[in-house]
Amino acid sequence: MLLISAIVTGLAVGSMYGLIALGFHVTYVVSNTVNFSQGSSMMLGAVLGYTFAIKLGWPMPLAVAASLLCCAVFGLIVERALVRPFAERGSNGWLMATVAGGIVLDNVVLFTFGKEPRGFPSFLAQKPIELFGTGVFPLQLIIPVVGLLITLALQLAFQRTRLGKALLAVVQNKDAARLMGINVQWAIALSFALSTALAGLAGMLIAPLFSVHSDMGTLFGIKAFAVAILGGITSASGVMLAGLLYGLIEALVTAFAGSTYTQIAAFAVVILALAVMPNGLLGRAATKKV
């Protein structure tokens, strides 16, 4: 029973990490940059979802759609203001700029939303259902399913569609892509909007299991980045696989060795895995073709 409940817990939390980590993946494969405020984007999704659905009483589908849209707009702003000015000059300033952007957002939310954690009730997280002798909320099963579907969709989109191929072409050679009629700037902006929307979705999915507050995303963001690297940031399925594994390791270590060792063991595994597989689980070595 200890094992089953740890596995269910691990998969649900792990797919959250995976979803946020997919956001890192999406921008990386298109522009070789990432948005380090992913944790804050996740928080933004949850806070807006709470505001629209609970405070303003909008119907849930509308609230979800509206906050995803707002998260996407936040992604566009991040790209335009915090990444593009630096990337264009070949500077790595976007690293710090996106971290700073996340801190600014956290504090803006702190002053507008308030520091008091709020509850985001959902009928999907009220009555546990019995599964292999342990109780789980339906939401805990929905989260991994959503995670896997999105991974599959991303993988297919990048490999099979014109748009996906166009996006991938950007990172290979910007000038060539531009010459082939691909709107490079638009492609990169789109990837950032998609990445923050994914984080926002993760935030809304986790909120009913957690509570909504301005610094809820900080630790998630850090773990998700570890997951993205572990999975090999260039592969969507690798990233999601790493997320699930990371969640499982956390839950299993807690269940069998005790919570004192969770963080030590989980991050030690990340370091070890990277030492053995420098490109991550399913990542490909970056080979420069001359």
Place this chain on the structure above:
Amino acid sequence: MPVSTLPQLTRRLLLAAAAATALAAPAMAQDTLKLGLVAAMSGQSAKSGEAIVRGLSIAIDEINAKGGVLGKKVELVVRDDESNPAKGVVAARELVQREKVAGLFGGLDTPVSMAIVPFANQSKVPFMGVWAAGTGITRNGAAENYVFRVSAVDVLVDKALVAYAIKKYGAKKPGMILINNPWGESNEVGLKAALEEAKVPFAGIEKFQDADVDVVPQLTRLKEAGADVLFMVANVAPSSQVVKSLDRMGWDVPIVSHWGPAGGRFSELAGPSGAKVHFIQTFSFAGTLSPKAEEVLAALKKKYPEIKTLADVTPAVGIANAYDAMHLMSLAIAKAGSTEGPKVREAFYAIDKYDGLIKSYTKPFSAENHDALGSDDYIFTYFKDGQILPLTN
């Protein structure tokens, strides 16, 4: 030179007049007796600072209506520590050295109070805790201890939690679920000692983080180890994660908790099962009230019209502890007949009786005991629909 003498004389007169006014200004300010408060007035714990200010202010109004202390009106000077120990020390220093306060009151955060303790002892200024429960605040090992408290004390809370679990639930093998920070650690030590004293073994000790979404693995370990009651020490949000995880597991186990849940919207965060958590408080305005409590509640409603229901005076501990602490401080200063720290400190020991809001205090302080409240003064409460209600048995 008669012509030049006159202006010179006038100038001297003018200077003298100016000096007199300059001297008179501070003399006017000295007409009040200043007391300082260093507490969180902004951020996550801002509500606690507000409650403390309200409790202190109601007491000050009563004191001033009766003519003040040492013939002076009492004035409260408030500084925000933003829950930051370094800012707390700077604020305490400023209050003592610039505002010349005769005494200090502290806020909710144990780390802030712990940082102010050495400064208070060095500068010989009475420092009165009204919320932070860390054992080491009053039991600080200083030869001349200037720190007093009207609040819970972790080590005594832990004893009370153990006694309650045994009496109420017949606990034979309780488990602990504690937040992974210094507060959790301090209570781990206290709970272990209290259990040993009661000769009750424990099933296990599990820690969890503020950001843990799921505490099921930790709780499952405690369940498999045969825990029959859980001791919980965590702030409101993580406490609610424990309750939600228990719901999911379908494990209906009694929870005996420190006062963390009182700090926020526990009913909203934890859902209906939050009512199952029994947690410790020093005071509650709910239920049948003593005449004194009726009086204070009426005064609160009059002074602060935004207080309408009992939910607006939740948690009541900050208000009640602060109210009694202010009265005890003024009694000590009056007894000392002076605002000199060493004399006031001695006078605290000499306070004989004070009929307070929380209880009737008899010899509340002694050289060995700087805590006015003991384990008999704690009450157990629970949250129902956003209100903290006392448990009768």
